């Protein structure tokens with residue numbers, strides 16, 4: 001399957017984790033720091049009933065350079081990292097070797113995972129910056145369902161579609177649709193992990209609302225077990241639209257609150273966690 005975003009991701013995969021970006025700290029990972037924030041930790045705890053991923057077969061969908069795959073492998077999971085970017089997977093294997101853990105990598109489009117993986121996993125894991133690259137959400141969900149065992153869990157931690165609407169805080173620009181899936185073209189420089197990076201790429205992103213995402217999960221035969229919306233995060237995945245509060249957390253506010261100040265404005269959801277279970281019987 002072709003994607004207009006392939007070249008973009010090849011470029012970013014070669015760049016991330018080389019010491020020039022703010023997210024992918026290979027030295028810290030090698031030193032033993034897992035890459036999860038509290039949101040991923042909480043999602044994994046809920047999906048595993050606090051038992052952790054040790055001994056589980058996990059497919060990490062759109063793994064990029066596989067920091068989370070490596071972190072899960074270090075905790076004893078058997079991890080298959082899937083991405084359509086061969087450069088991302090090459091880097092993933094190099095970094096896993098530096099850390100000293102073993103992961104399997106599979107080059108594949110996530111909308112059509114290889115049938116050789118069908119029914120092989122306890123957990124399908126996908127986080128932050130995944131669904132917006134997918135034009136056909138139903139194909140993605142069906143693919144994720146297919147590779148899970150009956151009773152297996154889907155774990156999604158994603159940027160909230162509401163936040164995606166806003167391209168800038170000052171001036172306040174709302175330039176990205178809230179759902180609908182119509183391609184949104186972009187051409188520009190840099191990466192989310194380093195906006196100043198010196199390369200230009202083009203992308204096509206696909207806006208999906210929260211209800212569209214939930215419906216595609218249900219239509220793929222999952223039972224939805226949790227949907228959490230988060231108003232604070234450990235970092236700003238957009239890089240520049242959230243407030244960095246004194247407690248170290250990032251929050252999204254627009255306008256002013258009850259006392260007329262921007263800091264008292266109500267916070268809006270910036271991420272969500274979705275957990276679902278593959279049904280053991282079809283209805």
Ligand SMILES: C[S@@+](CC[C@H](N)C(=O)[O-])C[C@H]1O[C@@H](n2cnc3c(N)ncnc32)[C@H](O)[C@@H]1O
Nearest residue numbers: 009062064083084085108109110127128129133
């Ligand atoms: C923002 S990154 C994911 C970041 C990841 N959560 C992390 O923690 O590093 C998005 C990834 O999706 C991959 N990707 C985008 N579209 C894809 C597709 N259709 N099939 C497979 N991988 C895709 C890109 O190559 C990229 O590695």
